[in-house]
Amino acid sequence: MDLTPFAYIIASLIAISYLYVKWAQSYWRRKHIQHLEPAFLYGNVKRLLKREISLGNQFQDIYNEVKSRGWQFSGYYFLTAPSLIVVDLELIKRVMQTDFVHFMNHGFFVNEEADPLSGHLFRLEDDKWRNVRVKLTPAFTSGKLKMMFSTMTACTEGLAGLLKENERLNGVVDIKDVLSRFTTDVIGSVGFGIDCNSINDPDCDFIVYGRKVFDSHAIGRRIRQTVAVLLPMSLLKAINFKLTDASVEAFFLNVVRNTMRYREDNNINRRDFMQLMLQLKNRGTIGEDDKVLEGKDENRDGSWLTENQIAAQCFVFFFAGFETSATTMTFALYELAVNQDIQEKLRREITEVLGRHGHQITYEAIMEMTYLDKIVHETLRKHPPIADIPRICTKDYHIPGTNAVIKKGTRVDIPVQGIHRDPDYYPDPEKFDPERFSDENKSKRHQYAFLPFGEGPRVCIGARFALLQAKVGLTAIISKFRVILNKKTQTPLEYETQFFVTAPKGGLWLNVQEI
Numbered sequence: 001m002d003l004t005p006f007a008y009i010i011a012s013l014i015a016i017s018y019l020y021v022k023w024a025q026s027y028w029r030r031k032h033i034q035h036l037e038p039a040f041l042y043g044n045v046k047r048l049l050k051r052e053i054s055l056g057n058q059f060q061d062i063y064n065e066v067k068s069r070g071w072q073f074s075g076y077y078f079l080t081a082p083s084l085i086v087v088d089l090e091l092i093k094r095v096m097q098t099d100f101v102h103f104m105n106h107g108f109f110v111n112e113e114a115d116p117l118s119g120h121l122f123r124l125e126d127d128k129w130r131n132v133r134v135k136l137t138p139a140f141t142s143g144k145l146k147m148m149f150s151t152m153t154a155c156t157e158g159l160a161g162l163l164k165e166n167e168r169l170n171g172v173v174d175i176k177d178v179l180s181r182f183t184t185d186v187i188g189s190v191g192f193g194i195d196c197n198s199i200n201d202p203d204c205d206f207i208v209y210g211r212k213v214f215d216s217h218a219i220g221r222r223i224r225q226t227v228a229v230l231l232p233m234s235l236l237k238a239i240n241f242k243l244t245d246a247s248v249e250a251f252f253l254n255v256v257r258n259t260m261r262y263r264e265d266n267n268i269n270r271r272d273f274m275q276l277m278l279q280l281k282n283r284g285t286i287g288e289d290d291k292v293l294e295g296k297d298e299n300r301d302g303s304w305l306t307e308n309q310i311a312a313q314c315f316v317f318f319f320a321g322f323e324t325s326a327t328t329m330t331f332a333l334y335e336l337a338v339n340q341d342i343q344e345k346l347r348r349e350i351t352e353v354l355g356r357h358g359h360q361i362t363y364e365a366i367m368e369m370t371y372l373d374k375i376v377h378e379t380l381r382k383h384p385p386i387a388d389i390p391r392i393c394t395k396d397y398h399i400p401g402t403n404a405v406i407k408k409g410t411r412v413d414i415p416v417q418g419i420h421r422d423p424d425y426y427p428d429p430e431k432f433d434p435e436r437f438s439d440e441n442k443s444k445r446h447q448y449a450f451l452p453f454g455e456g457p458r459v460c461i462g463a464r465f466a467l468l469q470a471k472v473g474l475t476a477i478i479s480k481f482r483v484i485l486n487k488k489t490q491t492p493l494e495y496e497t498q499f500f501v502t503a504p505k506g507g508l509w510l511n512v513q514e515i
């Protein structure tokens, strides 16, 4: 058989692909915009794509490179996609706050019809996002958090019980695993009104489906995610593409529908998120703090959220909340284990404050713990769970003071970890020093030098909830246990290379001793 025609076709395809990549990766040069030279095909994220370093470390490297050239921003390539990284804090402020209308969206796949759980706040865009954001914001006031506080603290009993049992058995614990179960219980009870009991049952449904959402090893999930990144949104919509795993979708839709139905049929009112979501479904608006248990119809703007839309919001509270918060507490305990003096100082504060509050973890007691507050903030500085925040340029943008115009559709990155580890803002950045967050030191820094929750209209809606949850969990542990680093923990600490949320490589192993 003569193979020559096939050889020609294959050689032509290779040549066309090569030329396409070269052409795509010359975008910034053609636009005369400063940029980093890309590696063929991989662009500037080769080590990330080859899974050699974490997302945060990859963008920290790019940040350092751009800053060392004295640039405020730079073009770079994510594979062949021209993207922009911003390093100047004033320009970051413009992107996130002042000129937000040009950078409103996160740029992730969303298709409410074909994939109902994708229609949540983090993925929604433009007016749809604005409408849902306005409706959900009242669910996160400090009054509402206070209302849910006792449900949250109830979950610490299981946490302390598990650590006690663990000490009796061998004293070594993978703290990330334990804390993921704790945050699952919190979000299960506060969000869905369901007692997951994952602290005692690590194979409960919420843990199983929670793992599925984050499992970066699952081949199906990896293929779906790659397709969602590579294909244009219009094409994905045309083919009714679904990002969410079918079993995850069925589980969350059923949990939300059944819980709502049960509460409505039995006239049950509880002080939790689900109650607020029911108000959105039935009244189109969330009541004032003192009226959350009322069910009367008082639609203000003529729009209600559907059951599917509510399920999607419950889903994002679950997956945006449980991993990021567990990670924060995990890294805080790591730092406390390697800095025993800081741990002792914190324990003294907790003992003293709880002593004034009848030895109960109350909302007011947590608010009085100023050293704990500094520790949580310093943890979020050194180990930001979301190490890079992506935004999409939604309207052509002329960068002030330059000739550069950023075209609609361009990905724009805010390199949070790079900023948080920049010695210009945080001298000796590897050092864990809670005093960086004293009022005096905070006032000396640019507001945008600390971005664990993002900023501006799209700032993390659950930030207050997350801080409260982390403080409650740490108080419950440090008041009763001393934590010491176990030799099973890989040191120096490295980050997992496969996760979107920053996580310690190989787990974080601690010896936990009851005091």
Ligand code: HEM
Pocket: 096, 121, 122, 123, 133, 316, 317, 318, 320, 321, 322, 324, 325, 328, 384, 385, 386, 389, 451, 452, 453, 454, 455, 456, 457, 458, 459, 460, 461, 462, 463, 465, 466, 467
């Ligand atoms: C330490 C824990 C957490 C961290 C570090 C974190 C971080 C972030 C970041 C960086 C963003 C993007 C902000 C931006 O684009 O400017 C975000 C958005 C979001 N977070 Fe969090 N988050 C945490 C906990 C939570 C919790 C507990 C919830 C829910 C109960 C939550 C729900 C959300 C939602 C719904 C969004 C999308 C907001 C929007 O697009 O309007 N997060 N979060």
